[in-house]
Amino acid sequence: MTGTLPGVAPMAVPPAAYLVVGTLLFAIGLAGALLKRNALSIFLSIELMMNAVNLLFLTYARMRGDMAGQMIVFFVIAIAAAEASVGLAIFVALFRARRTVDVDKIALLKW
């Protein structure tokens, strides 16, 4: 069973609108991730992107009328929590080591 979505009145808002908003938020998040230099801000942007995707999932779940989308969102949120804890721990350690979280100043991966 994928579970049927709790019954609600037909959507007053066209789902396309949600999709557009979701993608826009995603784009904004991407811009943030690409433009920011503060690791934390980048991380924030990524969180935003994830949520944008969540919105899309919810929309599709609503459109399909089953629960699968919601379940995925549930998992995404949980994974985001794990990711946040580890990521932030990394930043803390990083900051201790180099007194900065500017990703451009942390460029050890180069030749």
Place this chain on the structure above:
Amino acid sequence: MNRLWLIPLLPLAGFVLNGLVALLAASARAEAELGKDQPKARLPYAQRLFHGVVGVGSVGLAAVLAFAALVPWTLESLGHAEGIGPVVQHVYTWMAAGDYTIDVAFRLDALSAVMLSFVTFVGTLIHVYSVGYMQEEEGYGRYFAFLNLFMFAMLMLVLADNLPLLFVGWEGVGLCSYLLIGYYYDKDFAVAAGKKAFIANRVGDVGMVLGIFGIFALFGTADFSFVDLAKRAALAPGAHVSVYAVCLLLFLGAIGKSAQVPLYVWLPDAMAGPTPVSALIHAATMVTAGVYLVARCSAVFVLAPDALTLVAWIGAGTAIFAASIGLAQNDIKKVLAYSTVSQLGYMFLACGVGAFSAGIFHVFTHAFFKACLFLGSGSVIMSMHHEQDMRKMGGLAARIPQTFITMLAATLAIAGVFPLAGFFSKDLILGSVAASGHWFLYAVGLFTAGLTAFYMFRLVSMTFFSAPRGDPHALEHAHESPPTMTIPLWVLAFFSVVAGFLGVPAALGGSDRIGRFLEASVAHPEIGEMSHGLEIGLMLLSLGVAVTGLVWAWRWYGRAAGAPEAVSPQAATFYERSGLLGRLVANKWNVDEGIERLILSPFRRIGTFLWRGFDALVIDGIANASAFLVELAGDLMRFFATGRVRNYALAFSLGVFVFVLYVWVR
């Protein structure tokens, strides 16, 4: 007695024990003697005792078990008209492919009974002999470990119930042969001889393996039930290989293992190993494995008469060829080696004409007198302080009487003097060859018999009779061997005298017991009949030939008093006259040189070309080129590796953009 698997297991256990103790002791010893280099000395008594007890004990116990298993079976089988079915014991499943499984299963039938009997018996005796013979050696433990391992492998070979398992034993004995030939690993010739044996056997084993596959393709099974299938000529549906090819491949394996032309070259060199090893492995047991294989698959061979004929021809050729070389050898062990090759030729000759039981019978008797001869030669060599050149011996009869008598008995046996063992087995062979109508092959066999008698008695004469040569000092100290060595000699001599009575032919009022006994498990195609009169006539003829050989040898070498260079003037003059033939005989027909020139050196040249030309230039070139390309690519790529995450992310997202665009537009 349903414990067949114990029989090979015991020697294996012996191998493990001996091996471990030998290793530990050796390392401990090296520890102790670090720095000071004292000559290799005999091991401490306790350790030798241990190795002796474990080595002999394990094999002896195995022998006891073996006889406990085969005697009742044999008696019962003899009781019935045409024998009783084999005893097959499955131990566990070794491999399973689909619904076809290969078990570790042991089989006791007439054939394996005969093999088992003399393998364990002679094996035990030779172990006992080794206790005395090897006592001075530092590698005492190693020696016994390998000897036990050999017994294990040989018993697997003999008892196996399917070809794959037989092949395990087959390779095992090959390995042990290699290890023991190279026992004196600090001597180059020994190492070289070991390699030679190993490689020559590999050539044969290729055929062996393919043969096994062929058998499987033919009958859809590789355990010995295929024998019955073959007897009923019931080939598996869609058998893609021809019986002929399969037989030849199997026979190739046999050639390699049993040192037939052209792969016999390794056996004479194998004499580099200790003499008991030569006796056990290169005379009595291992080298007869080929005959065993052919006899085992006799039913299949019968389906391909042409292949059988080839076997006969190769056997006969080998017999006379090796015998001719044996005539002019001066190394006592070399003579015996070539004699072994020649006798093996006899056996294949027998198989070739379809008298498989005769072949096995000869295997049986040969095991006794040839082992006796080798052990005797060992005793001689020891008494002469490791002198192997017969030209430096002579007149030892009085010095080492026991060795002399036993060896004389064995010599008469191999020469085929009535009523010793050799007489019956060899005449069974010659008789069946004659009966099969291959009169030329019969002539060859007969002539070979003469040669055999000649070179064997030549050996005896040069060793025991004739005037003492070599330094008298050594002769002074020539002494009889310890009882651990002489007792086995006596036992073997006894059996080389009486073993033949198992197969007294009907013509002499006997009832060819062993022949009928073996009929249960080997094929016995119709090979023509002979009147008893003709048969007896032929016997007298061969007996006459043998006696002629003996007398001739006596005339040339019996009272020879020449210097070591030319022991016998008559022989010298004969070789002078005979010209090319003589020289060829004296130089072993230049086979080794021929192989060197025709096969080895071309191979070496090709190899050198491939190495210098192909590998160094082409292969390495390719490798280096690719490496260079990769490096180049890396040099280009690294400008993109800015180390800044954002750049990577940017590139990544651009890529995603393109991808999505593609998906969307498409």
Place this chain on the structure above:
Amino acid sequence: MPALSGDLVVFTIASLLAIGFALAMVVQKAPVRSVLSLVVTFFGLAIFSIQLAAPFVAVLQVFVYAGAILVLFLFVIMLLNLGQEAAEEDRRPLQKWLGLVAALALGGVLSGAALRAPTPKGMRPPAVVPLADEIPTIGRLLFSDYLLAFEALSFLLLVAAVGALLLSKRRFE
């Protein structure tokens, strides 16, 4: 909660809020302000989820994201005291402009693709399960169809906790 009347109005406001504060999040120099803007955006998203008949997800979002994750961000920002970090000019114009272009292009393409995408089986008729049973349904799904994923997730969380502990643990002492 059942869809409110005047859905459209709510949606418009929410989306304006969400997008506006998302932009603010990007533009802000001070991380703390970015975090706060993001909080507002998340509330907007929570409203969307309610409209999309997923109140549980909505609350979860507020609870986990706004309530825990972002607070954690704040905590770290304050711990490292990043508030006053001098926001010097970005010395990589190429990265900057290309980044913008990439973001816009991707956003455009994605939304275009999303709009073009065929509606899966169209809109279902109002479904059968009463809204009150949403949470039990989710629970049942978690422990039936998604059990494996669920367990894996729990393990992941454990590992993450341990990993975070190790990472932020000072050596020595």
Place this chain on the structure above:
Amino acid sequence: MSPTLSAALEGAGKIAFVWGVVLAAMLPNLIWMERRVAGLIQDRPGPNRVGPFGLLQAFADVLKMFMKEDVVPLYADRVLHTLAPFILLVPSLTTFAVIPFGSKVPLFGREIPLVIADVNIGILYVFALASVGVYGLVLAGWASNNKFALMGGIRSSAQVISYELSMGLAAIATLMAAGSLRLVRVVEYQAGGTFLGFLPRWNCLTQPLGCVIFIVAAFAETNRVPFDLPEAEAELVAGYHTEYSGFRFGAFFMAEYLNLVASSMMMATLYFGGWSLPFLPSSGLLGGLLSIAVFFAKTMFFVFLFMWVRWTLPRFRFDQLMDLGWKALLPLSLLNLLWTGALILLKVI
């Protein structure tokens, strides 16, 4: 009267009632009460000049507060500094929405359930708001641009995150028992049966461990003694609201008491049977009114408990706080989960 309109009216009425009671009736008296309790415990009269028994003291204080100048430090982040108190205030005001403050009363010919919004995610809603509330403190601390304030902010964020876990886990056990997230259902469940045959089936009896954990965590969540580290006078002057004065400070003050009341209500609801009391009619007009009384009585008791603790216990050290939260309460709450699950499986509750 159209159903929507009546529904709206009904909702408005409940909101008015709850806020009226909480803000107008309780809040001022709480301020007075706290100081009287302090006096009681410290064996001194406490405020007794303004009005009878000093009952009007609170109004005097509030008046004073509103009179004071509202200072904003020069280098503070003006916007957030202004926003912070209200960010703190709003959630604590909206928490009451889902807490059932009574059973049902028949009024104007209709059964009115005495809860503002009986949403099916009730308790999650409460937790969500509680977790959002912390922003107020954190921002206050950060925006003030004052090291003490910052410390206070950091502490409160860490503290809230840490204790939310055990609090939530403890509460989940009650949900398991009730089989629903709706607080109304939770209360009905507790009112609906007996434990071991003779005890009321209150969660504080069926899962005492969870009850204790929840109460302790609630103390931490509301930054009350012994966990009032964000505003530990001794170390941080006044913690996050060091830089606040006038009515903004008042807002913080108010929010603290609101949270106090809210969490007291939660305790009563989750563990002490909400509005229910054995042998008391809970149906009909009388029953409804009685239930309301019972509910607020319980709430007041917990409020008193808060004050009692505050004036008797010393303050924890921060590392002790963390240890307690992570090493003691969290495992214990898991244990409690097991315990409750066992009870449910064994059909004991």
